[in-house]
Amino acid sequence: MSPLLGRRRDADAEATRAAVAAYIDTFGEEPGWLDFGRFGPMGRAALDEEAGLRHVLEHVRFGALAVTDGQHERVKRAVAAVTGFRPDQVVFQPNTTQALTHATYGVTGDIALSLGEFPALPFAVQRASEVLKVGAPRWLSTDHGRVTPGNLRDQLDSRVAAVAVSLVDYRTGYLADLDGIRQVIGDRLLIVDAMQGFGVVDAPLHLADVVAAGGQKWVRAGWGTGFLALSDRALERLTPVWSGWTGTDSPTQPMDEVLPPARGAAAFQLTNGDPVAQARLAAALEQLADLGVDLVQEKVASTVSRIIDLADEHGIPIASPRAEDERAGIVVLDPGADRLTALTAALHNHGISATTRDGRVRLSPHASTSEETLEMLASALVSFATTSPL
Template sequence: MWDPEPGWLNTASYGLPPRRAFEELQAMLADWRVGRTSWEGWDIATQRSRESFARLIGVAAEDVCVGAQVSQVLAPVAAGLAGNRFLVPDVEFTSNLFPWLATAQVRTVPAASLADSVDSTVDVVAFSLVQSADGAVADYAAVVAAARAHGALVVVDATQACGWLPFDGSLADVVAAGAYKWLMSPRGSAFAYLAPHVRERFLPVAAGWYAGEDVHGSYYGEPLRLASSARRFDISPSWPVYSGTAPALEVVEEIGVAAINAHNVQLANRFRAGLGLPPGDSAIAVVDVPGAEELLRRAGVRAAVRAGRVRASFHIYTTDADVDLALNALTHG
């Protein structure tokens, strides 16, 4: 279902499209090139994507908005919670940090002590379910329990988790995710679950015609007539991007996140074992081998460097041969 060149260990930077997603995107582009059809047919993919994402994290589709990037879908959350007191991991990816720094009071602590640091001074806990820098998996249940015990809201960035790590999105108040990594979509599609009990606090400051209750009846003029669901936070979607997003998410559903998780973590642990490292629970592994970046590059292995260490990431299209190629490069030069 995929066509990767050997040595791709960088899904944490961007995922590779399933063949079906690539083909649907090409078909849309071919129609656009010659003006074969109107855009309404292309837009069906946006709703398919919304519904698929909702199923993947266990929430209702009417509680999901669509957008372009994580910081963009979090912007109305930041505006609505301006002045609140946030607790955030100290090495958090900035799409889930800068919006709060711009609008609120922020205290940072090590990710491992996040749950223990929640107290009566915290209004909102915001964190990545899987950390971008090192692949550490948050203790989601513990953080949620601590937040609820102190009446705090929970905002989760699931970009590095959604697609390989099973989790219940409904436990949080807000879950945002970019789809171009583990959901293997074109860059430019993102989603946010906005729980009904909190979204009344958020202002749809980017609302346009696509946020209307009746999209096709919202092209012109007053009055304000936004959707009653989370769609009021939608921005007008990029049709090519969502044409590739819908089939990619549906492939994840068909395979099953639990099956993908087992495959990914097994390969990551094969990689760790080959370097003498203990097993972990993540599809992302970081290594401190001297000269690792250059050793991997010479072997044709594509990985990333984050926070000064080589970051390798393993997904459904990764094979034992990919892992062995990387191990041979790191252990034998």
């Protein structure tokens, strides 16, 4: 390597470190928060947008509402920049569940999915089947909770019109192989609940036909922020069952007539969205796009590895994937039924926020997870390891 090339690489590496550090500096959660899989403390970008629009809405000077009217187009562009979809294929939603309901109610045919998915998916598919009677859920057998191309292949037939899967499984932390699943299911619709991976995994979301996610976790935009992204194939096949007065092709408010649904993604909405929520989500995603999801993923992967090492050091079994290509930002500890209470107590006593569910403990860090937080976790695990089994 020439000295000049070496200096350029060093400069690029230093610029990358500075960019990541600047991104991290916009977050201010207290040490001990390892529960981003539940909620991501809001960042400065989202909070500043909220504060600015609250000021506008408080005073509403002449022409002030123009800034709120433009937030829907802004958030569509921001989602598109991170997902790989076009802005016209995106529609704002108040949450992931409503987005998934829009999509699953629109499918004609059976939908294959695991009953172990986060309840938003199974409930939406089952309710659609009961009400519309144009398809049924196909409950998949999984590999210890993981939907993989291999176990999916032999469970599909001609009546399955769509396959629904989580980008990251909320129980196991498993990162779905979207590329492999896409190849296996062929021309069927691929519906992805991206909630537990959106903003922290640089995944090929463009391979999906339906992507639904929210901004309250890894994106750190707060509650009330979500979206639905639909491929052209999805728009051709899905029926906009749940379409409201803003979901038409009319450039103005429909008056004295009920117009048909729009021909694009806009059909999958009920009414105008909250412009403050749209601005929060847009600002958070613009910040994320400027840095790059891949750099966030790299930082989180390093922290996840350190958490796994800590668990190994203290003999705590890991129920989530260890391989980087199969994991995202979730580490699942499985201490055993007789030791679960002791572990949760140790975490609580050392100020660690985590989720306990189904006899396991889920730890979920982010790029901003600090050294102090990891030291607090290490102390908690030392305390746990030195307690006597019941």
